[in-house]
Amino acid sequence: MTKTLDKPVAEATRPEPTPSARTRRRLIPGGEGHQLLWVLLAVAVGVAVLLPIIPLQIRAWENDADGMRRLTDFHGIGEVFRTTLMLGVGGLVVGLTMGTILALCAYSMTPGLRRWLEFTPVLPMIIPSVAHVVGFVFLFSPENGYVNSFLRWTPFFGGDSGPINVYTLPWIIFYTGTHLAAFVYMFVYTGLRNLGSDYGLAARVNGAGGARALFTITLPLLRPSFVYAGVVVLLLSLGQFTGPLILGRREGVDVITTEMYELSAEYPVDYALASALGTPLIILAIVLVIAQKKMLGNQARFVGQGTATVDNRMLSPVVSGISAAIVGAYVFVAAILPLLAIGFVAFSPYWSGSLDFSAMTSVNLSAVIEDEQVRQSIVTTLVVSVLGVLLVLPVGMLISLGIYNRDKLWRPLPTVLDVLANLPLTVPAALLGFGFLFAFSSDWIGIYGTQFSLILAYMTIMIPYSVRYQLSTLVSLGKQTMEASQVSGAHPVRTFFQIILPLSRTGIATSAAVMFVLLTHEFGVSLLLRAPDVSVMSVVLYDQYNGGSYPKVAVIALLMTVLTAIGVIVAMIFGGRKALEKF
Known part of the structure; x- marks a missing residue:
């Protein structure tokens, strides 16, 4: 009795924990030791994504900022910066305009047409970038381009070349915007579907015309989509490498990324000057990401619940037909024509600009x-x-598990993991490739010229995609199933292997197929990490293009496209048509 009275009342009356309570675990245990493991994960990810960035930037600022000082004396640097800015802004304007029009057209089609055509504007993104650029060369080269040959055949144009010159800056901007319009389309079209039709119908009922409802209701509510798409497309346009490298060299159109590549071809490599060239792009990327968050502000202002109701819009067959024609025209110019040109050149004895089917071989x-x-x-x-x-x-x-279960980790860790995981998306591929070249060729790493260097680089540039795809899978699963497993006494490891992995299998398989396709397309990093006995298909294609072996270039482009098609088919088997949205 005395022992019982000496104890505090709460302690005396507290029931003994049951066996199920003892074995109950959270998905991410919160002990100090377990938190340390997540800290180590954040450190490892930070080392991987900062390795190609920080050491290279140190070279630009060491020795009293020697690289930055020499940058101001670099011949033609003003013209290079001006061209890069024009390509970035021009690609943004063309891509944002095209992508928005495509999204509005797809949303204006009848359900039958939409079911067959809504995924087609994504097709230009699926074609390997090097092959896509080469396809545009075969079409719009001023001398032998098939489109130019057709235009000169008409009574409106004459001469021996033109009227289109794909090697000039305006057409490089057009190509960049046309290619990146698919990114904008995905953002805006997804926003339209999530927004639903209720708000537009309410405006129409209150007397607003179609144009007024579009500009005062629909487009303002799509502000987050436009901001995200605009920042992504601007960053991609400023960091363009494949298009300017293949299209711009003939007419002397140089941008920051191509100048960095030219410096990497010199010996010894001037890392300080090259890293100084990339510094403005890194600073601009940071500014754009901050501006993006400021422009979005409170995103709850833009959240709609229109998808909770049935799409009861009265869609005009005429408008639907016109919309389908616009989408079809874009897909024909941006995807089908380049593939047809590549296929014809591949089976021709040489590239001449004329269509002679009898000579195919x-x-x-x-x-x-x-x-x-x-x-x-x-x-x-x-x-x-x-x-x-x-x-x-x-x-x-x-x-993804760390970000998804942010309430169970030390407060800064999920944010740090999120920022580090998305960092490679904000840095141009050419700049990352140059950073990898500097790091891997150093004495303390020394793996340059090996397949292992490509694997590590590929892992780093794929971290954002891996996290984004698998985090979306976890979000779609919800926490109820996982919590039910834990309440039933399952250890977190058992919950992961017996609950999370089986339910995520389809999403993981789709993500793996999509990332495989993206890596088979990779060119910028691969070109800078190449070695005589270690080259990927995109680099060999570029070498053949420089050597003037255009039929071989076309054949390699076809092989890359077939490899891509296999990956896309696998992704669609597991994820359906929505898998195309992950590109």
Whole structure:
């Protein structure tokens, strides 16, 4: 009795914990030791994504900022910055305009047409970037371009070249905007579907015309979509590398990324000057990300619940037909025509600009298949892409779990993981490639010229995609199923392997297929990390293009497109048509 009275009342009456309560675990245990593991994860991710950025920037500012001082004396630097800015702003304007029109057209089509055409504006993103640029060269080269040959055949144009010159800055801007319009389309069209039709119908009922409802209701509510799409497209336009490198060199159109590549081709490599060239892009990216958050402000102002109701719009068949024609015209110019041009050149003895079907041959295909360098590049592409995906998937899952369960981690950790995971998206691929070149060729790492260097680089640039795709899968699962497992006494590890992984299997498989496709497209980082015996298909294609072997270039582009198509088919098997939205 005395012992009982000596205890505090709460302690004396507290029931003994039941076995199920003892074994109950949270998805992420909160002990100090477990928190340390997540800190180590954040450190590892930080090292991976900052390795190609920080050491290179140190070179620009060391020795009394020698690299930055020499940048001001660099010949033609003002013109390079002006061209880069014009490409960025021009690509933004063209891409934002095209993408918004495409999204509005797709949303204005009848359900039957929309079901078949809504995914088609994404097709230009699925074509490998190097192959896509080469397709535009075959179409719009001033001398031998098929479109130019057709235009000169008409009574409106004459001469031996033109009227379109794809190698000039205005047409490089047009190509960039046309290619990036697919990004804008995904953001805006998804926003329209989430917004629903209720607000527009309410405005129409109150007497507003279609144009007024569009400009005063629909477009303002899509502000988050426009801000996200605008910042992404501007960053991608400023950091363009493939288009300016292939299209701009003939007419002397240089941007920051191509100048950095030219410096990497010199020996010894001037890392200080090259990193100084990339510094304005990094600063601008940081400013744009901050501005993006400021422009969005309180996003709750833009949240609509229109999707909770049935789409009861009265869609005009005429408007639907016109919208379908506009979408079809974009897809024809941006995707179908380049592929047709690549296919015709691949089976022609040479690229002449004329269509002679009687001379078509498979000699080029046989020559490419028998080429040891091409065969080795195919093997290298498959090996480094598959291993890169397999290694980045668990990393992305761990980061996603940390972000998703932010309430169970130390407060700064989820934010740090989120920022670090998305950092590679804000840095141009050419700048990342140059950073990897500097880091991997240093004495303290020394893996430059190996497949392992490509695998590590691929893992780093895929971290944002791995996290984004798998985090969306976790969000779609919800926490109820996981919490039910934990309440039933399952250990967090058992919950992960028996609940989360089986339910996430489809999403993970889709994400893996999408990332495989993106890695087979990769060019900027791969070009800067190439070695005589380690090259991927996109780099070999570029070498053949520089050598003037245009039929072989077309065959390699076709092989890359076939490889991409296989990855897309696998992604659609697991994720359906919505898998295309992940590109």
